[in-house]
Amino acid sequence: MSLADSVLAVNNDLPIRTNDPVHSGKVRSVYWLTEADSRRLIEQKGYDVPADTPLAIMVISDRISAFDCIFHGEGGMQGIPGKGAALNAISNHWFKLFKEQGLADSHILDIPHPFVWIVQKARPIMIEAICRQYITGSMWRAYTKGERNFCGIELPEGLQKDQKLPELLMTPSTKGILSGIPGVPEQDDVNITRSDIENNYEAFKFEKHEDIALYEKLLSEGFAVIEKALGSLDQIFVDTKFEFGYVNDVNGQSKLIYMDEVGTPDSSRIWDGPAYRYGKVVENSKEGFRQMLLNHFPDPDVLLNKDRMDERSALANDNALPTEVMMKVSATYIDIAEKITGEKLELSQNPKAEIIEILKNDYDLIV
Incomplete structure (x- = not known):
């Protein structure tokens, strides 16, 4: 076979x-x-x-x-x-x-x-719950263009690329297209602030206002659990996306749970600790594949520019990537899974x- x-x-x-x-x-x-x-x-x-x-x-x-x-x-x-x-x-x-x-x-x-x-x-909460511990990726690109306010949080001047942030940042975005929320465009995956959530919690499908605090607690504590475990493996938990929803327990009572996937190389950035200490970022996540694509194709703007989506789809459809590239990505996923699970x-x-x-x-x- x-x-x-x-x-x-x-x-x-x-x-x-x-x-x-x-x-x-x-x-x-x-x-x-x-x-x-x-x-x-x-x-x-x-x-x-x-x-x-x-x-x-x-x-x-x-x-x-x-x-x-x-x-x-x-x-x-x-x-x-x-x-x-x-x-x-x-x-x-x-x-x-x-x-x-x-x-x-x-x-x-x-x-x-x-x-x-x-x-x-x-019953999903309509929020992509994103946590960031380092400034990199899209946040860094926006920061270099002068943006300092992210989801209502003001970042200080003088931050360097891939630097650890002063505190864990929660930078949520919409999950799906939500309508009728003041100040929030009717588009998928747009950044929102905590006050957007507080003022429109029912539109984001929170069942109770106090569940906003619970979702933030589960977000920060979940991040801390993974960060500590990865730290013991000399890996750095950079940023991640969590998703939450409600289910009924066996007694019919509603409870907030984690859903989708969590802490994976698809939903998170994970960096190699020893390499980072030497000033180099080695990705143990899908971000490495993204960077490879940006380097592989002669016009990376096709991949980054949302106005060129038709070209981008054609690029992905018409170009078979080299086997060694696919196997290198395979090794990244398998190696980090075996590190994390110990199996x-x-x-x-x-x-x-x-x-x-x-x-x-x-x-x-x-x-």
């Missing part, structure tokens, strides 16, 4: 029993289970949720996106070997740590396969066949 065969690129065509369309994002596909299957699994597997909770199968892929496009490699390689398994393993590790340390639960109820989560339906990442030769077999034999979800 070729290396390309071991990559799970298409994850929205599994024969999982569902009455709803499969929802596919850049990396994951979500299969909403029938009400009967949800109820059956909750009872059979003893999931700690109300009996009428809607469940979904979430299948990760090995696809890699950057600059809002999916990229591919030579030889029919439609993703990065090991990437999906690495992302799930890292998220599983952090979610477990959060729960053990009394922060909050996640949406995950079961992990049938390294590529698969069984999750409960959550060897077992890679599947045929993940799709394995997933179907497990969901058929152990969960009776295959049609």
Whole structure:
């Protein structure tokens, strides 16, 4: 079997029993289970949720996106070997740590396969909760152009590129297109301030005003848990994105949880500690892939300029990246996953066949 065969690129065509369309994002596909299957699994597997909770199968892929496009490699390689398994393993590790340390639960109820989560339906808060400990990336680019106010927070003069910030900054943005919020453009992923959230908390889908403080607590404490653990591995937690939502506990009470993924190389920047101390940034995250793309293509403005989206899509579609580039990215994901979890990442030769077999034999979800 070729290396390309071991990559799970298409994850929205599994024969999982569902009455709803499969929802596919850049990396994951979500299969909403029938009400009967949800109820059956909750009872059979003893999931700690109300009996009428809607469940979904979430299948990760090995696809890699950057600059809002999916990229591919030579030889029919439609993703990065090991990437999906690495992302799930890292998220599983952090979610477990959060729960053990009394922060909050996640949406995950079961992990049938390294590529698969069984999750409960959550009511998402419409905020991309971004934390920054260092000034780099888009914040640094804006800072060099004279911007000093980020999401209502004033930054001091004289900061240097990749410098540690005086304190952890929370720089949230909108999740999806929200309408009717004064001063907030009706666009996806626009920066917002804390006062925007406070004054319009219901529009952002907070159930109670006091949950704003809880979300900030879970954000800063979650960041601190990951930062400490990565620090013990001599890795630097630079910045990250968290997502939150509500679920009902077994007694029907609403509670705030972590959802999506957390602390992964896709949602965070992670730098190598020894290299940073020598004045060099070595990325152990997808940021390294982004930088490679900017260097690989002769006109990097295509990747950075939102007005050139059509050209950018064509660039991603028409250019197969060299195999050595794809394998270097693979090594980054696998190495950081093994560092974080302390376990060897077992890679599947045929993940799709394995997933179907497990969901058929152990969960009776295959049609």
